Amino acid sequence: MDPKTGLTHFDEQGQAIMVDVSGKQETFRTAIATGRIAVNQAVYTAIEQGTARKGDVLGVARVAAIMAAKATSSVIPLCHPLPIAKCSVDFELLPDECAVKATATVKVTGQTGVEMEALHAVSVALLTIYDMCKAIDKRMEIQQIHLDRKSGGKSGEFVR
Amino acid sequence: MDPKTGLTHFDEQGQAIMVDVSGKQETFRTAIATGRIAVNQAVYTAIEQGTARKGDVLGVARVAAIMAAKATSSVIPLCHPLPIAKCSVDFELLPDECAVKATATVKVTGQTGVEMEALHAVSVALLTIYDMCKAIDKRMEIQQIHLDRKSGGKSGEFVR
Amino acid sequence: MDPKTGLTHFDEQGQAIMVDVSGKQETFRTAIATGRIAVNQAVYTAIEQGTARKGDVLGVARVAAIMAAKATSSVIPLCHPLPIAKCSVDFELLPDECAVKATATVKVTGQTGVEMEALHAVSVALLTIYDMCKAIDKRMEIQQIHLDRKSGGKSGEFVR
Amino acid sequence: MDPKTGLTHFDEQGQAIMVDVSGKQETFRTAIATGRIAVNQAVYTAIEQGTARKGDVLGVARVAAIMAAKATSSVIPLCHPLPIAKCSVDFELLPDECAVKATATVKVTGQTGVEMEALHAVSVALLTIYDMCKAIDKRMEIQQIHLDRKSGGKSGEFVR
Amino acid sequence: MDPKTGLTHFDEQGQAIMVDVSGKQETFRTAIATGRIAVNQAVYTAIEQGTARKGDVLGVARVAAIMAAKATSSVIPLCHPLPIAKCSVDFELLPDECAVKATATVKVTGQTGVEMEALHAVSVALLTIYDMCKAIDKRMEIQQIHLDRKSGGKSGEFVR
Amino acid sequence: MDPKTGLTHFDEQGQAIMVDVSGKQETFRTAIATGRIAVNQAVYTAIEQGTARKGDVLGVARVAAIMAAKATSSVIPLCHPLPIAKCSVDFELLPDECAVKATATVKVTGQTGVEMEALHAVSVALLTIYDMCKAIDKRMEIQQIHLDRKSGGKSGEFVR
Secondary structure: OOOOOOOEEOOOOOOEOEEOOOOOOEEEEEEEEEEEOOOOOOHHHHHHHOOOOOOOOOHHHHHHHHHHHHHHHOOOOOOOOOOOEEEEEEEEEOOOOOEEEEEEEEEEEEEOOOHHHHHEEEHHHHHHHHHHHHHOOOOEEEEEEEEEEOOOOOOEEEEO | OOOOOOOOOEEEOOEEOOOOOOOOOEEEEEEEEEEEOOOOHHHHHHEEEEEEEOOOOOOOOOOHHHHHHHHHHHOOOOOOOOOOOOOOOOOEHHHHEEEEEEEEEEEEOOOOOHHHHHHHHHHHHHHHHHHHOOOOOOEEEEEEEEEEEOOOOOOOOOOO | OOOOOOOOOOOOOOEEEEEEOOOOOEEEEEEEEEEEEEEOHHHHHHHHHOOOOOOOOHHHHHHHHHHHHHHHHHHHHOOOOOOOOOOEEEEEHHHHHHHEEEEOOOOOOOOOOHHHOOOOOHHHHHHHHHHHHHOOOOOOOEEEEEEEEOOOOOOOHHHO | OOOOOOOOEEEOOOOOOEOOOOOOOOOEEEEEHHHEOOHHHHHHHHHHOOOOOOOOOHHHHHHHHHHHEEEEHHOOOOOOOOOOOOOEEEEEEEEOOOEEEEEEEEEEEEEEOOHHHHHHHHHHHHHHHHHHHOOOOOEEEEEEEEEEEEEOOOOEEEOO | OOOOOOOOEEEEOEEEEOOOOOOOOOEEEEEEEEEEEEHHHHHHHHHHHHHHOOOHHHHHHHHHHHHHHHHHHHHOOOOOOOOEEHHHEEEEEEEEEEEEEEEEEEEEEEOOOHHHHHHHHEEEEEHHHHHHHHHOOOOOEEEEEEEEEEOOOOOOEEEE | OOOOOOOOEEOOOOEEOEEOOOOOOOEEEEEEEEEEEEOOOOHHHEEEEHHHOOOHHHHHHHHHHHHEEEEEEOOOOOOOOOOOEEEEEEEEEEEOOEEEEEEEEEEEEEEEHHHHHHHHHHHHHHHHHHHHHOOOOOEEEEHHHEEEEEEEHHHHHHEO
């Protein structure tokens, strides 16, 4: 950690490093992240209908998100590789807001937490929805991606 | 395209497909996407100072974002592989909002556009900032990821 | 090509090489590959019901297959990277054989064909079905993966 | 697990999930999978001769297969990442059938089994043989990919 | 390009960017890179014998190198994705120096050169030799990795 | 291990295999590797100035190297996947030699060592420096990549 800033991913010379977790215990850790994508009415309807029919935008987004959770340490430079033990992705249609909310839950028994895995999964879920619907609405916006809660490890429980 | 919904990534049986772009001309296409991450004051200061000193959060985020732009078709299921010709990522500090704004500009000469590459780059830039600062602030939120503009291809120019 | 064996992926010293396609014209090429997986009755029913309900084994297998088509040159050592222009994956239930048949169609405008992309997509589609159903039937068998047809390039049309 | 179908990769709403293995013990697990590729006489001879000379089709296929075993969780959507402890790939020439048989043996100490790693390795071995010989025979067929045996974990020993 | 330093991978603010090659013509480009690994006598003998027998260190290294050439833009941050048209890797035993020399030749028709693909292939070839022989000699050293020659593109021919 | 040559990555038939580490204890292991790149004066100055200004060649090289350490088992065929616990990359300017030295330190608690991770990280750090400076000097040379020291595991401590 760089004492001047409190940033853990930098050493005292300010150089980027992977935090040394070799001395840490392997414990059970979990993280839940959410985010949403605001869409227009045509897209909202297409997604809503897709969940009943074959054109399953959310089904494709879910698969992409789970694969992304596993790939997180290949994408985020200073993230540690982790043997993800569980990953589920849920979607909630928000008709009043004409939006879709994504929630990713990730669990591992490891030396460090899975917050980035959960956040990355949510991001990719929403990006996939965008990709599949962009022919209808280029003005979609991904919003409010944040960590809802995490547990395990030295910093213990966190609820936003 | 599925005529009932207008979604292009599904055929008439509603099955997910990669859109057939083999008949399309290779033309010059560009896309610009933006997004931001809202942080607390301690993180804002650490990032701001980092741009002057060695602890360069934004420098690491920029590299991750450019690499992510290139990897987009491996992450978003129905995206086409594209030989990205250019990618740049810019950051803007927003002191009044205690936030950092990321902008990704991508160019290609190809059969389809680079909107997903730009959006994915922005997402990974912001996720990387989150990863590097999460020890100080777990409440950060990624917001307003959207396509600013695109040009080229059949649908031509789009400005949000 | 090694003249003694006729194998193109080896030079005259018999060393493995990527075939030099730099002198070849970029033309339109397509390939269709099929294969099947033989399953027990319980799995067959679960898959069949899944295509009507939310538990969509084939939907997940389709996404995995399309992503695999794009990743082929990273998996098969001497394959050339290709900008896949189109990929679709279809499934057919074969009740008399208690099996599921997968068909992958791939298109590109490039200097070499997409037979491996189509075959790899079929393989991964069937492997994914296996993964999702193996709790019910460990005796499943993947069979008859072959190239159905291809067109384009110097060797022109091939129909099995 | 979805109680209606018995499929473990779906929850009760039928949504695809990575099975939660966080509560499982890390035990020693092994899996052996086999498959074959039927070829014409010219290809059979080229492969047979290659195992004595420099043009080593099977050598290249072996390397591809081992690398594929390690990459399995990046290819099969709901597969768990596993720290593969051992992987070997053997080939057997079957002159009467004019075919080549591939066997992959994989071992790990982990929370879940390595059946998919072994099956994926066999698939890629056979696909690589196809790729290296397709200039001579486009009619080759990959057949009989199945799990031979596995041990370890809650379901214990399985022999086909 | 940053005018103050002449570095092309930085813009005027000194920020890292992928060079914009969208305006460049697609031309035929080639690059040849070499390097060597110095080993002890026991390793030299094992490699030399391997080229005659089944234990083919160089064969495995060759496959790894060709795959690495294709993966270069995923490893080197500001490298452009390129559809590699040809890649071959040759080894030369240097008995007087107790070393092995690797040469990678790469070709493409594209908007930018393949120097990094050739250098990366050589690096991975030598790293693979190290990996396969390190049980016998931990003191091996990789040396003299450089670009031998390149042709094509605006800067034309270069011979070291 | 092949008893005739002492090479561990081959079995008795001389076939390449991943060494079976399933019986080995998980212990703490570390490895340090170094290498250098010789450059001309203009490049040396650009790098030296970059460490003070925004144009940070070494910063980009560091990120690439850390990401490469994590990707090692995907690049080196017979390497085992390892959950890297720590990775740092340091650079030292050598004015008398007009060169830059890179040092990678990697740690893990696992069944096998991290020598290849450290060597691969150094190699990619130097390749990235080459990529970023090649417009100024095509004659750069990567040299002296070797393992400095390792500890842990059955072979214990090694210092070059």
